Amino acid sequence: MTVEPEVDTAGLGQIFEVLIFADFSEPILGFGIDVDFDPAVIDWADDPLVGELWDPVFAPDGDGLAGLSPPTGLVGDGILLVSLLFEGVSVGSTSIDVSVTLEDLTEGFVLEGGVFDSFSVVPDDVIVPEPGADLMAAFALTAIGVLRACSGAARTPIRAPKG
Numbered sequence: 001m002t003v004e005p006e007v008d009t010a011g012l013g014q015i016f017e018v019l020i021f022a023d024f025s026e027p028i029l030g031f032g033i034d035v036d037f038d039p040a041v042i043d044w045a046d047d048p049l050v051g052e053l054w055d056p057v058f059a060p061d062g063d064g065l066a067g068l069s070p071p072t073g074l075v076g077d078g079i080l081l082v083s084l085l086f087e088g089v090s091v092g093s094t095s096i097d098v099s100v101t102l103e104d105l106t107e108g109f110v111l112e113g114g115v116f117d118s119f120s121v122v123p124d125d126v127i128v129p130e131p132g133a134d135l136m137a138a139f140a141l142t143a144i145g146v147l148r149a150c151s152g153a154a155r156t157p158i159r160a161p162k163g
């Protein structure tokens with residue numbers, strides 16, 4: 001599985017999407033996962049959407065991160081599992097990772113015969129930077145703009161009074 005946030009850095013209050021894709025070498029009939037992140041840095045902005053190749057199913061832990069693909073299962077690369085919406089809630093950085101709770105038998109990747117497939121995850125990180133960093137950059141750009149405007153004005157020839 002790969003975790004693919006649409007941004008590397010998210011502003012405070014910025015809502016951004018994170019997609020989770022999987023490669024299946026054998027047909028997978030259903031999946032259930034958990035998504036792990038630091039809730040002090042980012043938080044859910046909306047309910048997750050299960051990829052359109054799956055039928056969303058009830059997840060006992062309430063996170064909605066589960067889908068089924070009856071009757072033949074799904075096989076192939078780059079299959080979208082879920083689309084997530086997060087919001088930056090405080091300054092910091094967090095990894096976004098995927099895991100499976102072993103005691104929760106609705107989580108994992110189910111092969112024909114009801115056995116679970118093994119899996120690996122490539123997590124990713126999202127940073128919520130200090131808002132001051134953006135303000136300083138904006139101020140610097142404004143200052144450069146003002147300097148340019150001033151030097152431009154100085155180059156404007158001053159008309160000599162007629163007469």
Ligand SMILES: [Ca+2]
Pocket residue numbers: 032033034035059061063064065107
């Ligand atoms: Ca779950």
